[in-house]
Amino acid sequence: MNVFESAAIGSIALSNRFIRSATAEGLATSQGFCSAPLTTFMVRLAKGGVGMIITGHMAVNSEGRAGNRQLCIWHDDYLPALMDMTRQVHETGGKIVAQISHAGIFANTSVTGEAAMGPTIRQQSDATICREMTSIDIRKTVKAFAKSSYLVKETGFDGVQIHAAHGYLLSSFLSPHYNSRRDEYGGTAENRLRFLLEVVQAVRASTGGSFPVLVKMNANDFLANGMCIDDMIYTAAALEAAGVTAIELSGGTLESGGMIPARPGSIKPENEGYYKEEARYFKEKIGIPLILVGGFRTLSVAEKFLHDGICDFIAMARPFICEPDLITRWKNREQNYSSCNSDNLCYRPVHAGKGLYCLTQVRKKTKPRA
Numbered sequence: 001m002n003v004f005e006s007a008a009i010g011s012i013a014l015s016n017r018f019i020r021s022a023t024a025e026g027l028a029t030s031q032g033f034c035s036a037p038l039t040t041f042m043v044r045l046a047k048g049g050v051g052m053i054i055t056g057h058m059a060v061n062s063e064g065r066a067g068n069r070q071l072c073i074w075h076d077d078y079l080p081a082l083m084d085m086t087r088q089v090h091e092t093g094g095k096i097v098a099q100i101s102h103a104g105i106f107a108n109t110s111v112t113g114e115a116a117m118g119p120t121i122r123q124q125s126d127a128t129i130c131r132e133m134t135s136i137d138i139r140k141t142v143k144a145f146a147k148s149s150y151l152v153k154e155t156g157f158d159g160v161q162i163h164a165a166h167g168y169l170l171s172s173f174l175s176p177h178y179n180s181r182r183d184e185y186g187g188t189a190e191n192r193l194r195f196l197l198e199v200v201q202a203v204r205a206s207t208g209g210s211f212p213v214l215v216k217m218n219a220n221d222f223l224a225n226g227m228c229i230d231d232m233i234y235t236a237a238a239l240e241a242a243g244v245t246a247i248e249l250s251g252g253t254l255e256s257g258g259m260i261p262a263r264p265g266s267i268k269p270e271n272e273g274y275y276k277e278e279a280r281y282f283k284e285k286i287g288i289p290l291i292l293v294g295g296f297r298t299l300s301v302a303e304k305f306l307h308d309g310i311c312d313f314i315a316m317a318r319p320f321i322c323e324p325d326l327i328t329r330w331k332n333r334e335q336n337y338s339s340c341n342s343d344n345l346c347y348r349p350v351h352a353g354k355g356l357y358c359l360t361q362v363r364k365k366t367k368p369r370a
């Protein structure tokens with residue numbers, strides 16, 4: 001399998017097997033509208049040769065917002081600016097999928113102005129209380145995902161990705177670490193999956209049969225009593241049966257210490273592809289395409305993963321922050337690696353409301369000469 005050959009995810013024709021994994025850009029307006037800098041950012045990525053872009057998580061409703069300047073998609077007013085973005089990405093030959101999300105226990109209460117909610121009541125690290133969702137909350141949230149995905153399709157995105165990873169709302173329901181409910185949404189694997197399956201079915205119904213519906217989920221939570229590999233296979237098999245087009249495997253939550261989704265610290269080639277073993281298991285059991293994310297930094301490693309059939313597509317997040325044209329460079333054999341050292345400094349400008357950029361690169365450029 002050649003990494004630079006064209007490939008398909010449902011009806012999406014990709015020019016190669018590299019995908020930009022969802023990366024919150026923090027470049028929307030303070031009201032959650034797409035901005036000119038965000039459109040420029042996406043066009044730059046598309047011109048840089050990546051086969052498909054997945055947007056940073058877009059909030060499906062006000063209470064599900066994770067941060068400042070996050071893209072939102074729950075009413076028509078958001079559409080014109082987003083349509084301009086998808087049009088410009090398509091004009092360069094790029095493909096773009098919208099990731100839709102509810103942050104759940106990780107909702108940013110200073111942005112939402114209300115208590116976070118999740119599967120089970122808990123005290124948050126900032127001492128606030130995350131309330132337990134009622135069945136009415138669950139029904140409302142399913143509808144919110146359905147409406148958002150409808151708007152995603154209307155906007156001209158090539159597909160939608162449901163964020164069910166990293167401990168965000170749908171992921172927390174899957175995880176026995178977070179979910180100790182005693183109703184039909186907690187307890188057994190079947191019950192913990194119910195909310196996500198209801199969302200998938202509602203999204204399918206609102207977008208129509210052939211629209212690509214992807215899911216990002218955890219291979220492993222890396223938490224005591226967290227989601228494990230058997231849960232992952234059970235969930236993936238049910239998603240396949242429900243007509244999901246492809247699954248992106250990630251892992252960890254914001255509370256998984258050194259095993260958070262964007263693991264800090266430089267990565268040796270032999271450690272790239274954090275979820276390699278889980279991916280092998282997935283490929284043995286599940287038939288739909290597997291997109292694998294997590295620590296890929298070297299072209300030859302990506303080539304080997306695809307050649308060995310460990311996954312079907314390689315997704316990266318941080319490498320595209322410092323080198324949006326990485327795939328063109330790799331294709332032209334200008335380099336075999338990514339310049340990203342995985343120090344995670346790029347989170348800082350996002351949290352400071354300045355939008356995503358590689359702080360390490362900026363610091364190197366501005367370092368005074370000795």
Ligand SMILES: Cc1cc2nc3c(=O)[nH]c(=O)nc-3n(C[C@H](O)[C@H](O)[C@H](O)COP(=O)(O)O)c2cc1C
Nearest residue numbers: 021022023024056057261262293294295316317318
């Ligand atoms: C600044 C930043 C923002 C991120 N935002 C998202 C997001 O919106 N949705 C998501 O699913 N993952 C998000 N991630 C996680 C990445 O998609 C990816 O799973 C993780 O960084 C590991 O891949 P990498 O080693 O190629 O960076 C983010 C990561 C970073 C560094």
Ligand code: SF4
Nearest residue numbers: 340341343344346358
């Ligand atoms: S700041 Fe730059 S080098 Fe550091 S992880 Fe982010 S993209 Fe990579």
